[in-house]
Amino acid sequence: xxxxxxxxxxxxxxxxxxxxxxxxxxxxxxxxxxxxxxxxxxxxxxxxxxxxxxxxxxxxxxxxxxxxxxxxxxxxxxxxxxxxxxxxxxxxxxxxxxxxxxxxxxxxxxxxxxxxxxxxxxxxxxxxxxxxxxxxxxxxxxxxxxxxxxxxxxxxxxxxxxxxxxxxxxxxxxxxxxxxxxxxxxxxxxxxxxxxxxxxxxxxxxxxxxxxxxxxxxxxxxxxxxxxxxxxxxxxxxxxxx
Amino acid sequence: xxxxxxxxxxxxxxxxxxxxxxxxxxxxxxxxxxxxxxxxxxxxxxxxxxxxxxxxxxxxxxxxxxxxxxxxxxxxxxxxxxxxxxxxxxxxxxxxxxxxxxxxxxx
Numbered sequence: 001x002x003x004x005x006x007x008x009x010x011x012x013x014x015x016x017x018x019x020x021x022x023x024x025x026x027x028x029x030x031x032x033x034x035x036x037x038x039x040x041x042x043x044x045x046x047x048x049x050x051x052x053x054x055x056x057x058x059x060x061x062x063x064x065x066x067x068x069x070x071x072x073x074x075x076x077x078x079x080x081x082x083x084x085x086x087x088x089x090x091x092x093x094x095x096x097x098x099x100x101x102x103x104x105x106x107x108x109x110x111x112x113x114x115x116x117x118x119x120x121x122x123x124x125x126x127x128x129x130x131x132x133x134x135x136x137x138x139x140x141x142x143x144x145x146x147x148x149x150x151x152x153x154x155x156x157x158x159x160x161x162x163x164x165x166x167x168x169x170x171x172x173x174x175x176x177x178x179x180x181x182x183x184x185x186x187x188x189x190x191x192x193x194x195x196x197x198x199x200x201x202x203x204x205x206x207x208x209x210x211x212x213x214x215x216x217x218x219x220x221x222x223x224x225x226x227x228x229x230x231x232x233x234x235x236x237x238x239x240x241x242x
Numbered sequence: 243x244x245x246x247x248x249x250x251x252x253x254x255x256x257x258x259x260x261x262x263x264x265x266x267x268x269x270x271x272x273x274x275x276x277x278x279x280x281x282x283x284x285x286x287x288x289x290x291x292x293x294x295x296x297x298x299x300x301x302x303x304x305x306x307x308x309x310x311x312x313x314x315x316x317x318x319x320x321x322x323x324x325x326x327x328x329x330x331x332x333x334x335x336x337x338x339x340x341x342x343x344x345x346x347x348x349x
Binding site for chain 1: 248249250251253256257260263264267270271273274275283287288290291294295298299302303304308309310311312314315316319320323326327330331333334335337338341342345
């Protein structure tokens, strides 16, 4: 590579070998390890990796308290049931929340796709739809928390239905996840606004970073949003279905 | 070359995975709804969970199309969590045993 190459210029695709050879060559090469990956995306991945460990710590501590308690765990399927005038349907709200989050993941992936096609309006619209799904998810979670605290009397230190660790595990895990969704909604709206204004078409510099923005940011945002969905897959399986 | 511009793939791939995620979520909900118990319940829950997680990571998060340098850096560190889980399973079994001995509750 010529010395005047900036960090954004990488080796031509032809120079990069695929598979295991590519892995060893990328990791032993000069300058960048992650070839053809924008710095923002690499940083988002590293953040998500650290977040994986945080959520794992929550889920593993939940597993530990649940396996070690000598008192029966509250019947999760019944606690989270909801009745629409008739027989209570088990876990129905959680199922709806799961479907909402998957739907929002789908609209997000479409937003990323239209972003790379530089379809400004569709990208912004899809980002807003994703944010609305995210907001409705948080709303349902607020409803679920209210129901649990007010009607069922669940507290972080105890509850009338069984093992007292239920409350603390529930509030920590779903609370931390809900916080991630809320932050995601905020950033989705911010990025949708920038897309709508056309900031990424003219590569306008960011307010905080003073770096040129482009549609790769939509993909980086997408990684975060899919991660939130991914964490929910594990919470759904371990907390609600166990 | 798609990678120079970013991750561009045909929409049909996304739509297929999207539908598949809905189907898998319905299946995992049905596991609870049908009151399946024991090893069958657990193997199905874990199967659907890993399938869903795998499709989200591979397709939606584009790991399938990334260079191995990135995907290995992302996917290998969480493997150590298995050790952590193993340690905590042993620890909680021990705690459960001592609690039962001490309080004599049983369950």
